[in-house]
Amino acid sequence: xxxxxxxxxxxxxxxxxxxxxxxxxxxxxxxxxxxxxxxxxxxxxxxxxxxxxxxxxxxxxxxxxxxxxxxxxxxxxxxxxxxxxxxxxxxxxxxxxxxxxxxxxxxxxxxxxxxxxxxxxxxxxxxxxxxxxxxxxxxxxxxxxxxxxxxxxxxxxxxxxxxxxxxxxxxxxxxxxxxxxxxxxxxxxxxxxxxxxxxxxxxxxxxxxxxxxxxxxxxxxxxxxxxxxxxxxxxxxxxxxxxxxxxxxxxxxxxxxxxxxxxxxxxxxxxxxxxxxxxxxxxxxxxxxxxxx
Amino acid sequence: xxxxxxxxxxxxxxxxxxxxxxxxxxxxxxxxxxxxxxxxxxxxxxxxxxxxxxxxxxxxxxxxxxxxxxxxxxxxxxxxxxxxxxxxxxxxxxxxxxxxxxxxxxxxxxxxxxxxxxxxxxxxxxxxxxxxxxxxxxxxxxxxxxxxxxxxxxxxxxxxxxxxxxxxxxxxxxxxxxxxxxxxxxxxxxxxxxxxxxxxxxxxxxxxxxxxxxxxxxxxxxxxxxxxxxxxxxxxxxxxxxxxxxxxxxxxxxxxxxxxxxxxxxxxxxxxxxxxxxxxxxxxxxxxxxxxxxxxxxxxxxxxxxxxxxxxxxxxxxxxxxxxxxxxxxxxxxxxxxxxxxxxxxxxxxxxxxxxxxxxxxxxxxxxxxxxxxxxxxxxxxxxxxxxxxxxxxxxxxxxxxxxxxxxxxxxxxxxxxxxxxxxxxxxxxxxxxxxxxxxxxxxxxxxxxxxxxxx
Numbered sequence: 001x002x003x004x005x006x007x008x009x010x011x012x013x014x015x016x017x018x019x020x021x022x023x024x025x026x027x028x029x030x031x032x033x034x035x036x037x038x039x040x041x042x043x044x045x046x047x048x049x050x051x052x053x054x055x056x057x058x059x060x061x062x063x064x065x066x067x068x069x070x071x072x073x074x075x076x077x078x079x080x081x082x083x084x085x086x087x088x089x090x091x092x093x094x095x096x097x098x099x100x101x102x103x104x105x106x107x108x109x110x111x112x113x114x115x116x117x118x119x120x121x122x123x124x125x126x127x128x129x130x131x132x133x134x135x136x137x138x139x140x141x142x143x144x145x146x147x148x149x150x151x152x153x154x155x156x157x158x159x160x161x162x163x164x165x166x167x168x169x170x171x172x173x174x175x176x177x178x179x180x181x182x183x184x185x186x187x188x189x190x191x192x193x194x195x196x197x198x199x200x201x202x203x204x205x206x207x208x209x210x211x212x213x214x215x216x217x218x219x220x221x222x223x224x225x226x227x228x229x230x231x232x233x234x235x236x237x238x239x240x241x242x243x244x245x246x247x248x249x250x251x252x253x254x255x256x257x258x259x260x261x262x263x264x265x266x267x268x269x270x271x272x273x274x275x276x277x278x279x280x281x282x283x284x285x286x287x288x289x290x291x292x293x
Numbered sequence: 294x295x296x297x298x299x300x301x302x303x304x305x306x307x308x309x310x311x312x313x314x315x316x317x318x319x320x321x322x323x324x325x326x327x328x329x330x331x332x333x334x335x336x337x338x339x340x341x342x343x344x345x346x347x348x349x350x351x352x353x354x355x356x357x358x359x360x361x362x363x364x365x366x367x368x369x370x371x372x373x374x375x376x377x378x379x380x381x382x383x384x385x386x387x388x389x390x391x392x393x394x395x396x397x398x399x400x401x402x403x404x405x406x407x408x409x410x411x412x413x414x415x416x417x418x419x420x421x422x423x424x425x426x427x428x429x430x431x432x433x434x435x436x437x438x439x440x441x442x443x444x445x446x447x448x449x450x451x452x453x454x455x456x457x458x459x460x461x462x463x464x465x466x467x468x469x470x471x472x473x474x475x476x477x478x479x480x481x482x483x484x485x486x487x488x489x490x491x492x493x494x495x496x497x498x499x500x501x502x503x504x505x506x507x508x509x510x511x512x513x514x515x516x517x518x519x520x521x522x523x524x525x526x527x528x529x530x531x532x533x534x535x536x537x538x539x540x541x542x543x544x545x546x547x548x549x550x551x552x553x554x555x556x557x558x559x560x561x562x563x564x565x566x567x568x569x570x571x572x573x574x575x576x577x578x579x580x581x582x583x584x585x586x587x588x589x590x591x592x593x594x595x596x597x598x599x600x601x602x603x604x605x606x607x608x609x610x611x612x613x614x615x616x617x618x619x620x621x622x623x624x625x626x627x628x629x630x631x632x633x634x635x636x637x638x639x640x641x642x643x644x645x646x647x648x649x650x651x652x653x654x655x656x657x658x659x660x661x662x663x664x665x666x667x668x669x670x671x672x673x674x675x676x677x678x679x680x681x682x683x684x685x686x687x688x689x690x691x692x693x694x695x696x697x698x699x700x701x702x703x704x705x706x707x708x709x710x711x712x713x714x715x716x717x718x719x720x721x722x723x724x725x726x727x728x729x730x731x732x733x734x735x736x737x738x739x740x741x742x743x744x745x746x747x748x749x
Contacts, residue, residue: 040547043540044602050537050682051600058597065595093338100335103328139712141671143678143685144705147692152353157339231587231675235689241587248591262588270583 073259083260087243091264093157094239097232098225101161105168105225106218112137112169113176114202119185122198134177137170146232160237164225172217179213180206212283219276219283226272230265240265352695359698363486364467364479367397367405369415371434371475376403376415380486381696385524396480405478411466413478420476422462422469432460432471440471485699488526494519526700531687535711537601538683541673542715545608546666550658553613557620564624574617581614590676599681607676608669616661623657624650656727663719670715674708684708 048055073080114120116130142163149159187205196204207214233241240261247257336342366382369375378393380386391399398404403415410425422430428445430453435441439458454461462469468479490497496504496519508516521529558564560574590607597603632649640648677685684704691700 036547040544043544044605047537047540047544047600047602047605051602052598053596053600055597055602058593058602062593062596065592096335096338100332100339103332135713135716136709139671139709139716140705141674141708141712143675144688144708147678147689148356148701148705151692151695152348152350152356153344154347154349156344156347158341158344161335161339227585227587230585231679234587234679244587244591262584265585265588266583269585270579273583 069255069259069262072255076256079256080260083257084264087240087257087261087264090233090238090240090243091268094229094233094241095226095268097157097161097164097229097237097239098222101164101168101229102218102222102225104161104165105221106172106214108165108169109134109172109176110207110214112173113180114206116173117177117180120180120183120188120202120206130173131177134170134173137166138174139170140167142167142228142232143235146237147235150236155236155238155242157238160229160232160239163232163237164228167228168221168225172214172221175217176210176214179210179217183209216280216283219280223269223272223276226269356698356701359696360702361485361699362481362483363699364481365394365486367393367403367413367415367478367480369403369420369476371473374417380525383525385491386486405480407464407466407478407480409466411464413467413469415476420469420471424462424464430462432476434471434473434476436473439473485703486525489523490519491524494523526703531684531704531707534684534687535707538673538677538685539670539711539715541601541604541608541677541683542666542669544605545612545673546662546669548605548609549612549616549665550662552609553616553620554658556613556617557624560617560621561624563627563629575621578614578617578621581610582618583614584611586611586672586676587679590679594680601677601682603680604673604676604682607680608672612665612669616665619661620654620658623654627653659726660723663723667712667715667719670712674712684711 044055053061112130112134115122116127116134118124118127121127121130142160145163145166146159149162153159183206187209188201191201191205229237229239230241230244233239233243234245236242244258244261244265247254247261250257363381366379368377368379368382370377376393376399377390378388378397388394393399396406396408398406401417405413405415407413410423412423414421419431419433422432424430427450430445431443433441433443440455440460442455442460444453449455452463454463459470459472467481470477496507496516504516556574556578560571560578562571565571586607589610590603593603593606593610597606627650631653632645635645635649673683674685674688677683678689679685684707688701688704688708691697691704
């Protein structure tokens with residue numbers, strides 16, 4: 001009898017506790033939601049205020065420009081293939097910037113990652129230093145380095161390549177280091193026992209283990225870097241972005257060229273996206289199959 | 294008989310092993326060779342050999358020197374005889390009439406102490422420069438005969454550059470230029486000039502302790518005002534610009550998430566049985582993602598004009614495609630058992646979504662959105678440079694002037710700090726919102742793999 005009432009007491013207490021908890025959670029959630037919504041609204045209002053054209057006004061004009069470009073491109077549709085061919089070299093340059101930067105960035109990122117991973121680092125005491133270096137490389141937007149280098153080296157693909165490579169090295173350095181942390185140390189120890197030096201241990205013992213993962217991350221980065229290299233072209237570093245800016249600043253009369261560039265860029269990005277998606281799926285699945293057999 | 298077969302097997306095995314080794318060796322040497330060949334092609338395609346000729350190393354030197362040091366100009370107008378002192382020769386950094394820093398002694402003959410025995414005297418007629426270890430150099434500008442110079446005996450050293458109408462002396466202490474119209478001395482200092490207060494502020498040149506004392510005496514607001522409205526560095530405007538950049542990233546990222554979430558339900562196989570609708574929504578995601586942020590920025594800038602709203606919308610549009618793709622994939626991976634469990638308690642459709650689906654996808658969604666918030670801060674800097682908003686605009690403007698490199702260095706520092714701060718903030722929020730709620734980490738191996746896909 002006493003036991004039973006005690007149990008009921010417990011039950012009511014638990015229920016009250018639970019109701020109080022859910023209510024508190026609901027209140028917190030509500031406050032957070034209100035805060036978030038008001039932040040969004042206030043932020044939107046501020047942005048709208050500081051913009052040259054208003055949101056409501058712009059909304060009506062949003063299709064004007066694409067329509068202008070399209071009508072002109074359609075009028076001169078006979079010239080479109082010629083334009084596509086004409087801008088192909090610029091597109092190749094943009095792709096080359098992205099590819100070279102990805103390659104250099106991957107190499108740099110690999111070195112940074114190996115130097116900042118516990119158990120693999122050449123100077124274990126300097127691990128925090130290399131981590132900070134990677135952090136800083138990652139934090140600098142490409143445009144900053146590109147603009148400064150354009151001033152020194154002159155316009156062209158090299159500043160963009162260096163800028164993207166630095167950022168890529170930082171971004172991949174962090175990801176690679178996370179992968180390298182899970183590496184099996186047995187091959188490394190085996191190599192060490194044969195007298196292999198650090199570079200040999202890394203190249204023969206670690207890289208084969210992490211290779212597929214590294215390549216898959218690098219491919220992902222390549223997609224991102226194509227976009228980045230197009231944007232950097234727009235601010236003065238060669239490639240298709242530069243051509244786009246020229247066509248744009250000319251305005252009406254050369255919209256057919258702008259349309260050709262839009263098409264090239266769109267098709268390239270989608271194609272590379274698809275290709276790298278497939279490749280990455282094969283890389284990760286291949287690695288998994290290899291591990292199980 | 295049996296030995297023959299084993300022999301055959303052995304030979305066969307050896308062949309296979311050999312082939313494997315050859316293939317591995319080919320791959321081992323071929324891949325690096327391919328990379329090297331490509332880099333060699335790039336080397337010539339990008340005209341690296343010609344780069345040295347095109348590069349302007351003087352620009353580089355100015356840039357580096359200017360980013361951590363500044364010069365003060367002491368200028369004498371040789372027609373009126375008036376002497377003015379100005380930081381970087383800018384109007385905003387000019388000392389008031391009759392005032393000068395303590396190393397300049399104004400008077401009939403203005404004496405400028407460049408330290409270590411280097412002394413320049415602007416006399417009424419003649420400019421004199423005492424150079425230790427060389428002697429005294431005299432230059433007399435005159436209207437009819439250009440600049441008449443008197444050098445100490447001996448060969449003219451290469452740091453003195455003279456012509457009929459001009460003499461330039463560059464030493465480690467500074468630089469003297471005399472032309473017919475004016476005489477000018479540059480003295481170099483380390484640091485960022487007038488960073489805290491400009492010359493017209495009453496607080497310029499006070500020590501931190503003195504400032505603290507005055508702040509305690511009720512001048513804190515005036516001191517802050519002087520700093521915030523510094524006309525050289527415009528701290529207030531810079532803070533606004535940083536705020537604008539973060540605002541673009543915030544509005545773009547969360548706006549995109551809000552738009553993408555309902556669309557993602559339409560694109561997920563287990564929530565939308567209508568295959569054509571699914572297909573259409575997915576193609577919309579692909580299209581929006583494929584039309585790069587650059588093109589969206591250009592198109593939107595035409596409609597909305599330059600400013601932060603355009604940047605925010607460009608991020609919003611591009612990312613809603615990416616988010617849609619990620620979210621729909623997350624939704625397709627939702628565990629149906631949990632929804633059935635909720636359904637078994639008699640929950641209706643709305644409750645099933647609320648308690649069966651949302652808790653499962655929230656961690657993935659939030660962590661994705663927060664990842665993007667950080668990376669979009671970087672994108673907002675870049676987009677700001679194109680559309681004209683935020684810190685990106687200030688940076689490009691400062692670079693275009695090609696002389697305010699100390700400001701460029703300051704902006705770069707601020708951008709790096711801003712991105713690192715957002716990185717830290719997004720990591721902290723992720724930890725709080727996703728792992729803080731439950732005892733055990735929800736992030737499985739699979740989830741972390743998915744995160745990697747998104748790294749922007």
